[in-house]
Amino acid sequence: MAQLIAKLFPSTVLRPMEIGADASILLAVLAVVYILTRYRKWGWLWREWITTVDHKKIGIMYLIAAIVMLFRGGVDALMLRTQLALPNGHFLGPEHYNEIFTTHGTIMVFFMAMPFIFALFNIAIPLMIGARDVAFPKLNAISFWLFAFAALLFNMSFVVGGSPNAGWTAYPPLTELHFNPGVGENYYLIALQITGIGSIATGINFLVTILRMRAKGMSLMKMPLFAWSALVTSSLVIFAFPALTIALALTMLDRLFGSTFFTIAHGGMPMMYVNLFWIWGHPEVYILALPAFGIFSEVVATFSRKRLFGYAAMVGSLVAITLLSYGVWVHHFFTMGAGAAVNAFFGISTMLIAIPTGVKIFNWIFTMWGGRIKTTVAMLWQLAFIPTFVVGGATGVMLAVVPGDYQFHNSYFLIAHFHNVLIGGVVFGLFSGLYYWWPKMFGYMLNERQGKWAFWFFVIGFWVTFFPQYLLGLKGMTRRIYTYPHGMGWTLLNLISTVGAYAMGIGFIILVYSVVYSWRHQERDLTGDPWDGRTLEWSLPSPAPEYNFAVLPEVTERDAWWEMKQAGKTGRIPAKDVHSIHMPRNTPMPFLLGLSFFVAGLGAVFSWWYVAVAGMMGVFIILVSGWFDYHDHHEIPAEEIRRNEAALGRLEG
Amino acid sequence: MAYHRYRWSRLLLPLTVVTTGLLASGCGKQFVVLDPQGPVARSELHLIETTAMAMGVVVLFVLVLFAVTVLKFRDRPGNRAPYIPNWSGSRRLEFVLFAIPVLIVVYIAVPTVQQTYALDRLPPTKHPLIIDVTSLDYKWLFQYPKQGVATVNYIDVPVGVPVLFELTANSPMNTFWIPQLGGMEYSMPGRVLPLYLQADKAGVYWGRSANFSGRGFVHMVFHVKAMPPAEFSRWAQGLRTTAPHMSMQDYRQLLAVGTAREESFSAYPAGTFPTATHGFTLKGGMYLEPN
Amino acid sequence: MTTRTNSLQEARLPLEFQESHETLSILGFWLFLASDVVLFSSLFAVYAVYQGRVAAGPTPLQLFSLGPVLTETILLLTSSFTCGLAIFMMRRGRTRPLVAWLVVTLLLGLGFVGMEVHEFVTDVAVWGTWHQSAFLSAFFTLVGTHGLHVSFGILWVAALVVQLLRYGLTPTTARKVYTFSLYWHFLDIIWVFIFTAVYLSGKIT
Secondary structure, three states: OHHHHHHHOOHHHOOHHHHHHHHHHHHHHHHHHHHHHHOOOHHHHHHHHHOOOOHHHHHHHHHHHHHHHHHHHHHHHHHHHHHHOOOOOOOOOHHHHHHHHHHHHHHHHHHHHHHHHHHHHHHHHHHHOOOOOOOOHHHHHHHHHHHHHHHHHHHHOOOOOOOOOOOOOOOOOOOOOOOOOOOHHHHHHHHHHHHHHHHHHHHHHHHHHHHHOOOEOOOHHHOOHHHHHHHHHHHHHHHHHHHHHHHHHHHHHHHHHOOOOOOHHHOOOHHHHHHHHHHHHHHHHHHHHHHHHHHHHHHHHHHHOOOOOOHHHHHHHHHHHHHHHHHOHHHHHHHHOOOHHHHHHHHHHHHHHHHHHHHHHHHHHHHHOOOOEOOOHHHHHHHHHHHHHHHHHHHHHHHHOHHHHHHHOOEHHHHHHHHHHHHHHHHHHHHHHHHHHHHHHHOEOOOHHHHHHHHHHHHHHHHHHHHHHHHHHHOOOEOOOOOOOOOOOOHHHHHHHHHHHHHHHHHHHHHHHHHHHHHHHOOEOOOOOOOOOOOHHHHOOOOOOOOOOOOOOEOOOOOHHHHHHHOOOOOOEOHHHOOOEEEEOOOOHHHHHHHHHHHHHHHHHOOOHHHHHHHHHHHHHHHHHHHOOOOOEEEEOHHHHHHHHHHOOOEOO | OHHHHHHHHHHHHHHHHHHHHHHHHOOOOOOHHHOOOOHHHHHHHHHHHHHHHHHHHHHHHHHHHHHHHHHHOEOOOOOOOOOOOOOOOOHHHHHHHHHHHHHHHHHHHHHHHHHHHHHHOOOOOOOOEEEEEEEEOOEEEEEEOOOOEEEEOEEEEEOOOOEEEEEEEOOOOEEEEEOOOEEEEEEOOOOOEEEEEOOOOOEEEEEEOOOOOOOOHHHOEEEEEEEOHHHHHHHHHHHHHHOOEOOHHHHHHHHOOOOOOOEEEOEOOOOOOOEOOOEOOOOOHHHHOOO | OOOEOOOHHHHOOOHHHOEHHHHHHHHHHHHHHHHHHHHHHHHHHHHHHHOOOOOOOOOHHHHOOHHHHHHHHHHHHHHHHHHHHHHHHHHOOOHHHHHHHHHHHHHHHHHHHHHHHHHHHHHHHHHOOHHHOHHHHHHHHHHHHHHHHHHHHHHHHHHHHHHHHHHOOOHHHHHHHHHHHHHHHHHHHHHHHHHHHHHHHHHHO
């Protein structure tokens, strides 16, 4: 018993901060339970959300989870910056610091950016292409619950058993049992494995959806750019994630089952992990960035009130980036002795990515050229993105120059670069998409004035945080050091950087406040088309009904909805055109499957094999019983749809 | 667009000059990457400057184009700029926009390839000094096979002589980095990677690991003392006569997890560094024999 | 969302392609297989690099005995053939022979997995666990991953047999049989690669 307690609560989770977090999590859970019980909302939660297979609701759940994770990852970041604000800091000890930068990176990539992207895919893609749901609604829910339970599992490490502490890249041999006893790395390996399965399923789901379920007349070259970006992203997920699966699996086998993939004495090779990790890792960068590019392409056209410039070139550059992204992974380790020929090859292949990316930047600018630019908050994020991303891309090219990389590798120059592209590219894009599609999700607008405050705090904070880090890199400061001495010339720049980080934190708080405020006070969107949009999702009421389209649209042009508006074909739906619709039925199976994976994962983390086997048995039982479920659809009668559409004022007569 | 060109070029020149000036002067010695003290670091910096300038020009060009576009086409009452909602492409313009990044990439790629190959080779004229480097938890062990001496957490090197560092690890991965002498290379268990560096001026430079290796990673720092060759020979001779001998037990003590001060040894046990012909000859050390 | 296509031309499509919903599933399954190809490619790459890294453990030459592996190969290749026969019967709408051939496929698959388990157990008894060497780790992981896939296939086909007996041949059950056959042939192809890249090449070098 004492042994068990020592395993569950080692000294590393009995620090004041962790106990504080424990207590606040417990309080929050109790509060939620109280509210749900007090207002009799358990049934509502179960019926409307937990068992849902509706892509719009799944998207909203992804979004909520992503924002909660953004908060956790952001708090991690503030703790890191607080520790580094001054030399010889004592805010965090070395072990604590190592855990926090590990969870910061892991959470931001796997549990913030990925679900945020999947949230926007879920919310926008079926509506944009004129579909009633995704191709496999139940699988979609499974993906979500795998992610959600993996996120839960990973975050548990903070308070039970100990956090991983070998960086988000988790290179062996540092992650081998010998150097890293304890359960922290197990959490990392298993949680990522579970969410990875969900990601591959999402990739398959959206690829099939986009290839097969587009509205009549919407050829591939008439698709909105965001749909294109989802298409190439999905294919990247399908072909890149298995490499990560293997990298994680081999490390897990080494740690839990005594294999020797990465132990030198038995012929193992840590470089194998590094290669596998980055064969996934570099495409992953584009899995994050390309959807943001897609969002920007929609936003810039809408708010410039103009067609997208160079559509074919935009599609071509998306595809080119997708293909090139598989051929650049060695640039993450030029300094691991690959030799001049290999390094030169990968240096050049990396630079080549600048070409399609440059084309995209120019096309966005020329989309605005000759337009009428409305500086809404969604558009402001786009406007901040262009200069930020250009600088990030330029420093990326500097890192691709192999001899330059020998000096930049693992320094703060690198840190500044990838935050420059991942925040300036991805996060700005996600915020832009958030503001853009918010009315479509919830039926009300976000407050623009507050949004602008959040925007300025975040963007200025971003530059104040990360520009000094380029200089710190040139001054020789390396990543992942928990403290530094006086006299290196790093102090002032670090202090400035920390101030910037807090400004970003304030921006985030304003954003969250604005969401709550707008929910109470902001105007409802009754038109369904608050931005005078160009694509099909704006032809629907906000929020869209369960079946999305009462009558499936037909498309003749790009920017289908804009063209319909130009041609005056936006009239009401004739009642005779409305037929009954088959829709997927809600099911608890995805939730239970996620729960079983969680139990199995928890068992594996602590090597409680009975628990792990029980969890896997659960997985199999649920899967097999799913095979015998032949009643997963229900029919919405035409009369009900007519009533609903009439209530929305969209039915003729 | 033509009438903007004059304004751009006026803006471009001073900004480029300032940027280059900043990078070249290095704003003092603390910008170690910008303050090279050897040929390797110098040619790396040269390439960094070339790319930074090319990128600076690109960034400026895009920023100006962007700013002009946003200012000119803002949606405000009375804006008389042309509104062309259906303009969706132009072959000629798109070709130019494609050609610009292609040219820039070619401009950068050529010297990159040249330098990547050049820095991989030892300067042909002189015999290098060989230093065998082992990263340990959490200290650096340096062995001079020709001189027979060993040091911990510091090295002395002669000025003007290329140094071949042979890097390995008896611990998780680290990188070996002396910014003022040149870029880094990994030290990994089970492999020996070469890195050539050279100091041109006498002085003390700092080096450190840039790859996280666990709890004591922050202590993976060392000093490099560059001195005239004669003084270097005297130093090595001095160590041989005055410093203690490193026994097997001393070596094992170094392997134990913990930090160390700067130490010197007159000799070290054979087989503690893998050679090209023998691989790891020593069955010992916590990584090689995990159980 | 499911619409039954009625035009004469499309009615001649095989049963599993007649409902749009089922064709989506088939495309999705192809994409899953594509993803699985990358998974196995990664494992093959790991194995190729680790093949010679035997440390103190056995070499491939010492470890492999081709006799039983050949029997395993014949079992799996035959099962792929019987799986093809099952599809042949399905195309003719003959449920009972379809079920019969699926059962034969299942039994052959069971034989394969049984032999593989026996091979692994013997290997460990003679040479020790995969802790011995990176080569053994890579070998057991690659071949074991394939074996786990086959085992899952057995579970799947068993459930399919029950479904066919209960629900008969419908577009849905037909699609399930069809995707199972894709999966089974895929595993067969992977095995051919394992047989050549692992066992044969291990015996040659």
